[in-house]
Amino acid sequence: MYVIGERINGMFVDIKRAIQEKNEDPIRSWAERQIAAGADALDVNVGPATSKQTEALLWMTDIIRRVSADVPLAIDNAKWEVMQEVIPRVPGPKIINSSKADEEALQRYCALAAEHGCSLIALTIDARGVPADVDSRVMMGATIVTKALEAGLTPDRVFIDPIIIPINCAPKQPVAVMKALEQLKILSDPPPHLVLGLSNVSQGSAKRELINRTYMAMAIAAGLDSAIMDPCDKELMDTAITAEMLMEKMIYCDSYLEAYRANRRGTPA
Amino acid sequence: MTVPDVTEKYAAALNTVTIGATKEQGGTRAKTITVGGSAGLPWLRFEGRPGHPPVIAIEVWDTGAETWPDQLKEAYGPAMNGLADWCRKAVEFGADLICLKLMGTHPDAGNRSPEQAAESVRTCLEAVGVPLIVWGCGVYEKDNRVLPKCTEAAKGENCLFGTIVEKNYATLVAACLAGGHKIIAESPLDINIAKQVNILASDAGFPLQDIVMFPTTGALGYGLEYVYSIQERMRLAALGGDRQLQQPILCDVGMEAWRAKESKIPQKEAPTWGPAERRGPIWEAVTATNLLQSGGDILVMRHPEAIRMVRKTIERLTGA
Numbered sequence: 399m400y401v402i403g404e405r406i407n408g409m410f411v412d413i414k415r416a417i418q419e420k421n422e423d424p425i426r427s428w429a430e431r432q433i434a435a436g437a438d439a440l441d442v443n444v445g446p447a448t449s450k451q452t453e454a455l456l457w458m459t460d461i462i463r464r465v466s467a468d469v470p471l472a473i474d475n476a477k478w479e480v481m482q483e484v485i486p487r488v489p490g491p492k493i494i495n496s497s498k499a500d501e502e503a504l505q506r507y508c509a510l511a512a513e514h515g516c517s518l519i520a521l522t523i524d525a526r527g528v529p530a531d532v533d534s535r536v537m538m539g540a541t542i543v544t545k546a547l548e549a550g551l552t553p554d555r556v557f558i559d560p561i562i563i564p565i566n567c568a569p570k571q572p573v574a575v576m577k578a579l580e581q582l583k584i585l586s587d588p589p590p591h592l593v594l595g596l597s598n599v600s601q602g603s604a605k606r607e608l609i610n611r612t613y614m615a616m617a618i619a620a621g622l623d624s625a626i627m628d629p630c631d632k633e634l635m636d637t638a639i640t641a642e643m644l645m646e647k648m649i650y651c652d653s654y655l656e657a658y659r660a661n662r663r664g665t666p667a
Numbered sequence: 668m669t670v671p672d673v674t675e676k677y678a679a680a681l682n683t684v685t686i687g688a689t690k691e692q693g694g695t696r697a698k699t700i701t702v703g704g705s706a707g708l709p710w711l712r713f714e715g716r717p718g719h720p721p722v723i724a725i726e727v728w729d730t731g732a733e734t735w736p737d738q739l740k741e742a743y744g745p746a747m748n749g750l751a752d753w754c755r756k757a758v759e760f761g762a763d764l765i766c767l768k769l770m771g772t773h774p775d776a777g778n779r780s781p782e783q784a785a786e787s788v789r790t791c792l793e794a795v796g797v798p799l800i801v802w803g804c805g806v807y808e809k810d811n812r813v814l815p816k817c818t819e820a821a822k823g824e825n826c827l828f829g830t831i832v833e834k835n836y837a838t839l840v841a842a843c844l845a846g847g848h849k850i851i852a853e854s855p856l857d858i859n860i861a862k863q864v865n866i867l868a869s870d871a872g873f874p875l876q877d878i879v880m881f882p883t884t885g886a887l888g889y890g891l892e893y894v895y896s897i898q899e900r901m902r903l904a905a906l907g908g909d910r911q912l913q914q915p916i917l918c919d920v921g922m923e924a925w926r927a928k929e930s931k932i933p934q935k936e937a938p939t940w941g942p943a944e945r946r947g948p949i950w951e952a953v954t955a956t957n958l959l960q961s962g963g964d965i966l967v968m969r970h971p972e973a974i975r976m977v978r979k980t981i982e983r984l985t986g987a
Contacts, residue, residue: 648909649858649862649909650862651862651866653863653866653867656866657866657911661909661910661911
């Protein structure tokens with residue numbers, strides 16, 4: 399599972415305050431903690447903290463790069479102008495988070511990713527908005543893969559996010575996303591990565607952690623191999639590791655959780 | 668039409684393990700042996716770095732070899748009556764290593780003392796210059812008293828000591844750490860337990876890179892295919908990056924092959940089976956070559972004729 403740590407996001411109160419007060423400590427601390435907990439990449443998002451988004455992103459990525467020169471950074475911003483400015487100026491591996499699936503947007507974002515050696519997260523949303531069903535997600539996924547390959551991005555650099563919508567407003571969506579994952583998985587060989595902003599499934603509901611954990615396992619079974627999630631949530635990580643073990647992505651042993659973490663860290667168990 | 672390239676690219680490679688220490692390294696071996704290191708499936712040299720060629724260790728016992736089949740006693744002759752002579756004969760027959768099994772220490776078969784076992788280890792080290800594997804009798808309480816004396820007697824020689832199992836590993840781990848030796852991690856034809864034993868050893872402070880795996884061996888007709896499939900799965904997991912399954916593999920070919928009735932019974936009892944003098948070595952050689960195909964790195968063998976055949980196979984496979 400390719401874990402993208404979600405915590406450095408201005409929608410969290412402590413990050414919002416840190417951005418506004420130019421306090422480096424929370425940014426640095428969350429970078430260290432997420433990496434230690436097993437994040438493969440860190441999402442970096444200004445959220446509602448400030449309108450000076452380019453400046454804030456560069457400030458945050460600079461702090462994180464002092465923690466780690468090579469942890470991939472998912473630059474998370476909806477504006478093309480901001481992405482275009484930030485990507486060339488952040489050193490080290492990066493993921494562009496994100497492009498929508500309409501051809502015009504994909505053209506621009508894929509070119510940017512190809513030019514700077516980045517990976518790209520593309521959402522199955524187009525001009526018509528958030529997808530309602532399985533078929534539209536899969537069709538957009540096909541467009542994403544085609545455009546990415548045309549621009550010279552190999553499938554391992556493409557992340558497709560089929561958009562999970564909260565269960566308490568869209569009861570049919572969790573199943574639709576699972577069905578979409580199954581079909582998106584076969585769009586290319588090797589397949590693109592399939593990613594979800596996992597905690598969205600429980601946005602506004604009770605029992606958030608239980609719902610997130612359960613949906614994580616279900617989505618992995620359907621083909622999810624990446625998530626924007628909280629790597630410091632040990633139970634959620636344990637669930638993801640267990641689901642992958644049950645999908646035969648690693649050999650079981652009694653200490654399989656410990657073995658997975660030791661393997662990732664590159665240190666002895 | 669160009670044929671598409673279907674070679675696989677693997678994320679990781681197997682560990683290498685070196686056994687033995689020369690004078691410069693603090694031991695008395697004439698040379699060291701290194702195994703492992705492959706970056707692809709066995710013998711598919713076009714797919715990845717092939718690693719070190721497999722090696723053959725010849726099995727000797729401290730005492731008790733009177734029970735061995737006649738073909739083996741004939742092959743070694745009177746040399747089998749003394750441990751030092753037996754080791755020298757084994758090296759003549761091409762042993763890359765000696766594998767000393769302390770079967771005489773078994774409570775039901777001699778019950779030799781830890782001191783006597785340590786003496787046997789010293790005898791082997793003095794008799795020949797090849798690296799040494801030392802293997803206990805398999806009774807945990809006895810091994811836990813015998814093997815630490817042996818690791819101490821062989822201190823500095825970087826031997827390969829065995830075995831640790833899931834239920835008994837702490838004593839030998841501590842002894843090998845103190846004596847600077849490598850360890851054989853044994854599992855009962857169960858890849859999940861194999862992985863667990865490596866983790867237990869590592870948690871107890873023993874480096875994963877200093878372990879050789881022994882997944883248990885079954886001869887031709889006695890579980891060979893299952894051993895093959897386990898070794899194959901170990902190799903695939905290793906190449907996929909599982910650091911608790913990247914250790915080289917040891918196969919106990921001689922002991923298992925010569926257990927089989929097919930290697931031993933005289934032709935007059937099974938007329939269609941051919942002469943036993945050929946049948947036994949062939950049974951051992953076929954067991955060995957099958958396990959070579961699934962990634963055996965150290966083959967512990969007995970009959971010189973089987974060893975000759977397997978050596979030839981290894982040479983042809985490595986293109987030597």
